[in-house]
Amino acid sequence: MSQTTLKRTPLFETIAPMGKMVDFAGFEMPVLFSSIKEEHIAVREQVGMFDVSHMGELLVTGPEALAFLQKTLSNDISKIAIGQAQYNVLCQEDGGTVDDLLVYRLEEEKYLLVVNASNIEKDEAHLRSYLEGNVLLENQSDAYGQIAVQGPKAEELLSTMTELALNEIKFFRFVYGKVAGVDMLVSRSGYTGEDGFELYMAAADAEHVFKTLLEAGVVPCGLGARDTLRFEACLPLYGHELSATISPIEAGMGFAVKPQAKEFVGSNVLAKQKEQGAPRRLIGLELVDKGIVRQDAPVLLNGETVGFVTTGTLPPTIGKAIALALVPAEYATEDQFEVEVRGKKLAAKRVNTPFYRRAN
Numbered sequence: 001m002s003q004t005t006l007k008r009t010p011l012f013e014t015i016a017p018m019g020k021m022v023d024f025a026g027f028e029m030p031v032l033f034s035s036i037k038e039e040h041i042a043v044r045e046q047v048g049m050f051d052v053s054h055m056g057e058l059l060v061t062g063p064e065a066l067a068f069l070q071k072t073l074s075n076d077i078s079k080i081a082i083g084q085a086q087y088n089v090l091c092q093e094d095g096g097t098v099d100d101l102l103v104y105r106l107e108e109e110k111y112l113l114v115v116n117a118s119n120i121e122k123d124e125a126h127l128r129s130y131l132e133g134n135v136l137l138e139n140q141s142d143a144y145g146q147i148a149v150q151g152p153k154a155e156e157l158l159s160t161m162t163e164l165a166l167n168e169i170k171f172f173r174f175v176y177g178k179v180a181g182v183d184m185l186v187s188r189s190g191y192t193g194e195d196g197f198e199l200y201m202a203a204a205d206a207e208h209v210f211k212t213l214l215e216a217g218v219v220p221c222g223l224g225a226r227d228t229l230r231f232e233a234c235l236p237l238y239g240h241e242l243s244a245t246i247s248p249i250e251a252g253m254g255f256a257v258k259p260q261a262k263e264f265v266g267s268n269v270l271a272k273q274k275e276q277g278a279p280r281r282l283i284g285l286e287l288v289d290k291g292i293v294r295q296d297a298p299v300l301l302n303g304e305t306v307g308f309v310t311t312g313t314l315p316p317t318i319g320k321a322i323a324l325a326l327v328p329a330e331y332a333t334e335d336q337f338e339v340e341v342r343g344k345k346l347a348a349k350r351v352n353t354p355f356y357r358r359a360n
Contacts, residue, residue, distance in 0.1 A: 004026075006027060007027045008028050009027065009053035009145070010145045011210050013207070014210055019032060019220070024223055029051070029223055030051070032223075033219075039222060040315070041316055042151065043151045043192050043229055044151070044152075044317055045151070046153050047151035047153040047218050047219070048150055048219040049147055049150070050147070050221050052146045052148050052198070053203070053206060056113075056114070056117060056141040057114055058112070058127070058137060058138070058139055059113075059137070060110075060111045060113060060137055061109055062133075062136050065111055066109070067133065067135075068133065068135045069103065071264055072090065072126075074088055074248060074258065074264060074266075076262060077103065080103060083174060085102050085103065085104045087172075089242070089248040091265050091267075092265070093266055095247040095249075096243070097244065097248055098122065100256075101113050104185070104187070118238065142203065143203055144201070145205060145209070146198060146199065146206075147199045147201075147206065148190055148196065148198045151194050152194060154195055155197075157213075161179050161212065162186075164177040164186060169197075171189065182202075185199070185200040186200075191230050192230060193356055193358055231311050231313065231324070232315045232317055233355075233357070234252075236252075240311045240324075241282060241310045247273060250281065257274065280327060280328055280329060281329050282353075283324070283350055283353070284322065284350065286321070287323075289348075290321075293341055293348075294312050295311055298339070298340040299339055299340075300338040300345060301327075301336075301337055306328055306331050307325050308325065309323045309324065311324045315355075322355055325337075335349060336350075
């Protein structure tokens with residue numbers, strides 16, 4: 001039997017001795033360093049950092065780059081200014097999700113697409129299947145190192161390492177400059193529900209930046225805390241809230257779907273879902289009975305299975321067993337449900353989402 005060789009980020013040699021490593025999307029990544037709870041709280045209350053160098057970077061350039069992205073992505077790319085990022089969804093013809101991603105407009109005819117690690121090859125192949133005209137698509141994933149610095153103290157701490165006016169960078173905006181003496185793209189964005197920055201640099205520079213942040217007291221965080229943080233803030237994770245069989249409208253990402261502005265792959269189906277309502281809706285649940293629910297647990301109404309859990313856990317900030325679940329739209333306003341866990345039916349109530357929202 002042949003063993004699968006896991007990919008490694010530019011920070012592997014530094015991180016591996018410190019963290020508990022697992023297979024994630026074909027990469028050997030840290031699930032935790034100290035504990036999920038400690039790392040989660042560090043990001044909510046102070047500042048933590050994540051190695052996100054496993055994310056993919058696809059560069060799209062050329063005179064017809066805008067037209068190509070308008071055709072293949074869900075949001076209105078024409079609205080992105082140079083120096084701005086925009087959330088997007090890559091869709092199938094039937095409205096299902098190929099991936100969700102960020103688009104950075106670097107220059108007039110130059111866009112950087114940041115995609116999920118598990119979908120790099122799939123996304124590239126999907127985009128290439130629609131490629132035509134004067135457009136160049138390059139997979140530059142191996143060239144980048146990426147570190148996310150997140151938490152209420154992120155700006156204060158990073159300001160000690162740069163002359164950039166970080167306080168002037170608005171959400172989903174970015175600038176170029178030096179941090180810790182390294183040239184990089186500094187984006188005010190993240191995946192935790194907190195303020196923070198995502199730092200894009202040459203792969204060879206990532207180790208120096210990580211060690212500098214570590215010496216400054218930034219808490220290293222793993223995939224476990226990344227998941228509990230994004231879940232509390234109800235930020236979707238591909239393979240959970242979004243998938244080939246779950247549309248962005250069903251997942252509550254309709255703000256990033258603009259069929260009224262243009263035609264794109266899947267726009268006919270998604271336009272109908274926006275106008276008439278999606279067949280299913282994502283709702284928040286809180287367990288009334290004691291227990292913890294996990295992905296794919298059946299959701300029942302009046303004893304009948306009507307949906308399933310997309311993500312469930314007992315996250316540190318909330319301190320209650322909560323879940324996101326996909327149910328038919330006609331049941332999405334019901335208040336009382338049950339969730340089946342190991343053959344046992346646990347009472348659950350519908351609650352508002354997001355579960356956590358940071359104070360401005």
